[in-house]
Amino acid sequence: MIELKNISKTFRTSKKKTTALNNVSLKIDQGKIFGIIGKSGAGKSTLIRCVNLLEKPDQGEVWVDDINLLELSESKLTMERRKIGMIFQHFNLLSSRTVEDNIALPLELIGTPKSEIKNRIDELLHLVGISEKAKEYPANLSGGQKQRVAIARALASKPALLLCDEATSALDPATTKSILKLLKEINQKLNITILLITHEMEVINSICDEVGVIDNAMLVEHGTVEEIFTNPKEEITKEFISESLDLSLPPFFQKNITEEKSNHQYCIYKLIFTNQPQYNTVIEDAKKLYDTDIEIINSRIEYAGSINYGTFFIKVNTEKNTTLIENYFNEQRFNIQKIGYVRNNH
Numbered sequence: 138m139i140e141l142k143n144i145s146k147t148f149r150t151s152k153k154k155t156t157a158l159n160n161v162s163l164k165i166d167q168g169k170i171f172g173i174i175g176k177s178g179a180g181k182s183t184l185i186r187c188v189n190l191l192e193k194p195d196q197g198e199v200w201v202d203d204i205n206l207l208e209l210s211e212s213k214l215t216m217e218r219r220k221i222g223m224i225f226q227h228f229n230l231l232s233s234r235t236v237e238d239n240i241a242l243p244l245e246l247i248g249t250p251k252s253e254i255k256n257r258i259d260e261l262l263h264l265v266g267i268s269e270k271a272k273e274y275p276a277n278l279s280g281g282q283k284q285r286v287a288i289a290r291a292l293a294s295k296p297a298l299l300l301c302d303e304a305t306s307a308l309d310p311a312t313t314k315s316i317l318k319l320l321k322e323i324n325q326k327l328n329i330t331i332l333l334i335t336h337e338m339e340v341i342n343s344i345c346d347e348v349g350v351i352d353n354a355m356l357v358e359h360g361t362v363e364e365i366f367t368n369p370k371e372e373i374t375k376e377f378i379s380e381s382l383d384l385s386l387p388p389f390f391q392k393n394i395t396e397e398k399s400n401h402q403y404c405i406y407k408l409i410f411t412n413q414p415q416y417n418t419v420i421e422d423a424k425k426l427y428d429t430d431i432e433i434i435n436s437r438i439e440y441a442g443s444i445n446y447g448t449f450f451i452k453v454n455t456e457k458n459t460t461l462i463e464n465y466f467n468e469q470r471f472n473i474q475k476i477g478y479v480r481n482n483h
């Protein structure tokens with residue numbers, strides 16, 4: 138179990154003062170995968186570094202398994218840190234050491250006997266699926282393989298908690314998926330708690346149990362992944378969800394769109410929704426109620442557990458009262474944004 142209580146951190150340089158964390162509290166049960174999402178500069182890395190005290194908070198308490206880390210002496214803290222592994226965006230491997238020697242490093246530092254290290258390395262290489270790379274140097278590995286080495290090294294001292302700072306941000310989509318799958322497997326096999334930070338909602342959706350949203354140094358929203366996707370309260374959370382769908386107006390419409398209504402018979406809207414089991418019915422009902430054409434020109438729907446969320450671009454005939462139609466979608470819990478007007482033949 139990890140608990141952060143009222144953590145604050147301000148960085149002061151000779152020129153300015155930056156509050157990176159402002160009174161952040163959160164609790165993570167053993168065995169859970171907790172994701173923190175936030176924009177660049179929101180305070181994510183500072184938060185994760187406060188958990189193992191790589192960064193010392195100005196205020197607050199950091200509890201790991203009923204121990205307040207801030208009250209420990211330097212030597213006791215070193216012992217407690219062995220229960221916390223960490224991986225990074227750029228892997229942080231030692232280029233002069235082979236894969237097996239990188240993984241051995243934390244064990245050598247705590248004086249583990251050589252034969253024990255050898256067995257542990259074999260186990261770890263097998264766990265992360267790169268046994269055949271034991272004698273390679275990091276320069277000869279792909280990004281995904283390097284991150285597997287970093288994961289094995291982080292797990293060497295059998296930690297109860299794994300911290301992941303943007304662990305998949307330097308990887309392509311397919312490799313990202315395979316690393317996320319590995320993290321989930323490790324979480325389930327070893328019952329290890331994972332705290333990860335990311336700026337991508339897909340990462341949260343694919344492996345996390347719970348999510349916290351950090352904005353401007355504050356934890357503005359948190360809950361289970363399904364709760365947050367069912368009813369995102371903060372604008373920034375809604376933005377993360379809709380950005381993750383990565384849907385844009387087709388280029389053909391982009392070329393022909395204008396802000397001027399005159400002589401244009403169709404209005405284009407973007408509709409964004411979460412938790413709308415009846416989205417088809419809502420659109421069909423709008424057509425009947427307002428006796429108008431509504432054509433879907435692009436759409437994407439995804440699921441977070443059993444909760445759907447999606448984005449549509451629709452084309453509505455402007456001969457009808459479009460304000461009424463806009464109000465109707467708002468009442469049905471769709472976020473509706475007017476994009477512009479197009480001519481009849483577009």
Ligand SMILES: Nc1ncnc2c1ncn2[C@@H]1O[C@H](COP(=O)(O)OP(=O)(O)OP(=O)(O)O)[C@@H](O)[C@H]1O
Nearest residue numbers: 148155156157175176177178179180181182183184
């Ligand atoms: N050592 C430091 N000295 C001064 N300011 C710092 C330091 N570390 C972080 N900051 C500032 O604190 C704020 C939060 O930084 P942090 O690295 O936690 O953000 P982040 O959410 O991880 O961003 P990114 O997604 O870009 O990695 C930023 O404004 C940053 O400039």
Ligand SMILES: [Mg+2]
Nearest residue numbers: 181182183303
């Ligand atoms: Mg960061």
